[in-house]
Amino acid sequence: MTPHEAKDAVLLLCRERGFESVRVAAAGPTAHGAFFREWLKRGYHGSMDWLERAPEFREDIRVRYPWVRSFVMLALDYAPLLPEDLPEDSVLPRVARYARAQDYHEVYKPRLLDLERAMKRLTPGTQALWYQDTGPFLERELAARAGLGWQGKHTLLIDPQSGSWKLLALVATSLELEPDEPASDHCGTCTACLDACPTRAFPEPFVLDARRCISYLTIEHDGPIAPEFREAMGGWLFGCDICQEVCPWNRKAAPAFAQAPEGLETLTLHKVLALKPEHLERRIEGTALERAGTSRLVRNAAIVAGNLRDTALVPALEKAARHAEPWVREAVYWALMRMGSFEAYAAISRAQRHEWDDDLRETIIAYLQRGTGHLQ
Known part of the structure; x- marks a missing residue:
């Protein structure tokens, strides 16, 4: 041929x-x-x-x-669009689009x-x-x-x-196939994606510093997430689509709705924080969220909860404060401190009783000192 x-x-x-x-x-x-x-x-x-x-x-x-x-x-x-009739408190909008299905x-x-x-x-x-x-x-x-x-x-x-x-x-x-012509660049002077990145992950056009990228931080990065990135993470639990959401070329994308597995579609921040690891594993089985694993997801959920300042999540955060990984517990304490409510500081105070890590005990003490007024 x-x-x-x-x-x-x-x-x-x-x-x-x-x-x-x-x-x-x-x-x-x-x-x-x-x-x-x-x-x-x-x-x-x-x-x-x-x-x-x-x-x-x-x-x-x-x-x-x-x-x-x-x-x-x-x-x-x-599919770029969320499933229809999605439960109101589903985490799916907080998951990058590519990971919303099997x-x-x-x-x-x-x-x-x-x-x-x-x-x-x-x-x-x-x-x-x-x-x-x-x-x-x-x-x-x-x-x-x-x-x-x-x-x-x-x-x-x-x-x-x-x-x-x-x-x-x-x-x-090994087949010699007739090659196609390369594509040419049509970004022009547009910098929408660079300007929209909340963590400034692009040191220059066409260059990504993964260490600052929300997708990397929430999926690939093990351990604590640097405080400087936490507020910028906003509500992202797994991945991030911001640089694609603002790209004008995505206006041409065909409308299609993600087909999410039921276990993922009905997953909530409360459940991510409160479920036992083996139960959370079953909820994300067969999805891209398995890449992050349960410990990173709980850490991410804690940071999202802290950014939302949703005090309804305090009981779930208190359960997560028993997590085996110290860097997960640290994110939980940070989230409770961010909420700043009486209930949140009370949960931090109770966590001090079972926290065995010396550094985290010092963190708890520092947070409680900030919130003394709330506990009086």
Whole structure:
């Protein structure tokens, strides 16, 4: 087969499996290798240490797989709208849009694996490997090279036809496929995403400091969240969509409603704080929230509660004050202090009786001194 014929055959296989937004990029070294290494050097990846492993693979996958000649790049839309008839106190509006349904990895895995196998059958000896988030690739750079869109100033891929509410996947193959034209940048002078970021996670256009990003802080970061970011987190429990919400290109996104699992749709801040870990695990099973795990979710819920200053959450926070992780308990005490009510300070006072961590006991004492007037 010629590269053109091979591409037509692969596109047909993609369409048969429900993949409509498909483009092709030729294998080759990235133009962003030096940028990526500098990004790592500055520590902008935070604790995501896996990004440091074998950067040469991300710069050119042929260092690891010499047989790769082409990338089949896939863009997968996700629903930007909340489900209809959502319970009023559901946490779903506090969850990034991509995570409001069943975990996309599990949704797309069977179809991607089937596509990989079908491509291997096109010609004798054809090799192919599918990846989604887990491989040593600079996926957004490859997607832009393939013409699926361009990387916006918020570093996410923007499709000029439908915006940025998209997931990416790829199949690396030994087939020589006719490549598509790269996409050009259409952000122009717009800085809406940069200006809207409440934690100032973009030190410059097209550069993300993950250590300041709400998505990183709520999903990937273990341990305490620095006080300077807590108020800026607002109501986000898992992830953040602010830089995409303000992007004018997302006005073109097709209206679609998320299909949330019942356990997630009916989950509330009170339940996140008060449920036993094993019960919370069951509520988030099969969703992207499993990535954060229960301890980070409880920490995040405490910070959201502190920002809301909703005293109705005091009883749930008091239950969370018994959490095994000291950095979770510290977030709970911070939230109670932020509320500033008699009930909140009384809960902090009661927590002092069972707090075994010396540093946290000092924190409690300092908070109680601030609230002496409330307890008199």
